[in-house]
Amino acid sequence: MVIRALDVVPRCYSNSDGQQLFKVVSEYLRRGEPIVISFEGVDTLPSSFVNCAFIPLLDLFDFGKIKETLSFSNTTPQINEMIKSRFAFEVSRRNSGG
Amino acid sequence: MIWKILSRQELTVMIPRQLDRTTIYPLVQSVLDENLNAKCSNITFDFSNLNFVRPAGVTVLSNLIEFLHKAGARTSFKNYEHLDHQAIAYLDDSGFFLHYLGKNLGRDSTVRGTTLPLKLVEYARSYEYMGHTLVPWLASSLAKPEKSLATIKVCFQEIFNNINDHSTCSIGCSFAQHYPKDKIIDITVSDFGIGIPVNVRRLQPSISDQQALALACEAGFTTQTSVRNRGAGLDVLVKNVVIRNGGAVIIHSNRGIVSCTRENGAIKKIPRSADGFYPGTLIQLSLRTDRFISDEIEEEFEW
Numbered sequence: 528m529v530i531r532a533l534d535v536v537p538r539c540y541s542n543s544d545g546q547q548l549f550k551v552v553s554e555y556l557r558r559g560e561p562i563v564i565s566f567e568g569v570d571t572l573p574s575s576f577v578n579c580a581f582i583p584l585l586d587l588f589d590f591g592k593i594k595e596t597l598s599f600s601n602t603t604p605q606i607n608e609m610i611k612s613r614f615a616f617e618v619s620r621r622n623s624g625g
Numbered sequence: 626m627i628w629k630i631l632s633r634q635e636l637t638v639m640i641p642r643q644l645d646r647t648t649i650y651p652l653v654q655s656v657l658d659e660n661l662n663a664k665c666s667n668i669t670f671d672f673s674n675l676n677f678v679r680p681a682g683v684t685v686l687s688n689l690i691e692f693l694h695k696a697g698a699r700t701s702f703k704n705y706e707h708l709d710h711q712a713i714a715y716l717d718d719s720g721f722f723l724h725y726l727g728k729n730l731g732r733d734s735t736v737r738g739t740t741l742p743l744k745l746v747e748y749a750r751s752y753e754y755m756g757h758t759l760v761p762w763l764a765s766s767l768a769k770p771e772k773s774l775a776t777i778k779v780c781f782q783e784i785f786n787n788i789n790d791h792s793t794c795s796i797g798c799s800f801a802q803h804y805p806k807d808k809i810i811d812i813t814v815s816d817f818g819i820g821i822p823v824n825v826r827r828l829q830p831s832i833s834d835q836q837a838l839a840l841a842c843e844a845g846f847t848t849q850t851s852v853r854n855r856g857a858g859l860d861v862l863v864k865n866v867v868i869r870n871g872g873a874v875i876i877h878s879n880r881g882i883v884s885c886t887r888e889n890g891a892i893k894k895i896p897r898s899a900d901g902f903y904p905g906t907l908i909q910l911s912l913r914t915d916r917f918i919s920d921e922i923e924e925e926f927e928w
Contacts, residue, residue, distance in 0.1 A: 538752055540752050540782060540786070541786060541789070542786075542790065570772060570775050570778070571775045571778050571779040571782060572779070573779050573782035573783050573786055573858070573861075574783060574786075574858050574861055575783075575786040575790065575858065594928045598926060598928075599926040600926065601923075602923070602924060602925070602926045603775055603920065603921070603922060603923060603924060604775075604920055604921050604924040605775040605776050605779055605920060606775075606926075607924055607926050607927075609779070609861070610926070611928070616844060
């Protein structure tokens with residue numbers, strides 16, 4: 528299933544925007560259904576949004592399962608870097624018991 | 626937070642000869658005490674000494690006036706009518722007097738192409754401000770397409786999210802100036818919230834203000850003042866401006882200052898104590914227009 532982020536939230540900016548998208552994404556992952564989030568119409572993702580939309584998935588699912596089930600389309604280098612660097616940092620912190 | 630007015634008397638405060646981030650401390654302390662109480666109920670700012678203005682000075686003066694109004698004090702201006710003084714003409718062209726007196730001083734005053742005028746930006750309107758005002762102005766100044774400024778745009782999103790998530794206020798004051806001869810664009814955003822060190826000390830009570838600012842710029846450091854906040858905002862800002870574009874980031878907050886520049890491909894962070902107290906946070910980004918690297922528009926995602 529491809530879900531356009533801007534069909535769920537008016538903009539990809541704040542904590543609360545991220546929390547709204549998290550509800551949708553986590554439900555798909557809970558059911559084990561693959562999901563692609565499309566960032567069509569979005570040029571930037573700040574850390575607050577990513578921290579709320581995707582990072583809390585690590586509280587519920589193994590990172591391997593997240594990578595298998597969740598992907599992104601219509602992205603820019605800034606969007607990719609923000610998502611990947613936030614996950615990398617959080618996974619490393621959790622693995623080291625931080 | 627409730628602020629008091631300590632005296633019903635009138636106070637005249639001289640605007641410093643050079644109004645920039647180095648002279649903000651005596652200016653702030655002339656009208657506010659350590660607890661952010663207004664010293665007098667009627668404060669007149671005297672512009673007769675003013676000779677030179679930088680963006681940081683404009684945003685701090687504006688924040689100060691707004692703060693005094695919030696505390697119930699009245700402000701007025703004196704010796705500001707001299708349009709033959711370059712600094713006054715610059716303030717007028719920048720919309721400062723239009724904002725505070727309701728009209729420009731000069732009939733021909735107009736915003737210069739190299740200036741992004743003073744704007745008090747509420748968080749609720751900050752997304753639109755960045756998309757419709759700040760980024761188009763930057764794109765024009767850098768002669769780049771707006772879409773290629775994503776890493777810079779996200780810096781301002783981080784700043785405004787930080788103001789909203791951590792500072793206990795929801796308004797940032799923004800001002801920017803392009804200096805074509807120096808190939809530099811200075812953009813300043815300031816707020817009169819509680820300041821970064823206050824938040825950091827909730828986790829590390831004995832840390833100094835300047836150490837707190839340096840720590841707040843580290844990757845992954847978070848004060849978690851918001852339930853879902855996990856840090857990375859200031860870290861992203863510093864990486865994008867300093868490492869990627871060879872610019873500089875300078876942060877003033879409470880009694881600390883940290884400056885971040887690039888040296889041998891790495892971030893050189895210099896924390897130091899300030900000459901006084903700044904209520905809230907002032908962030909100045911200096912972009913080098915000759916070193917600016919545009920972003921690619923699209924890239925496929927791969928884990």
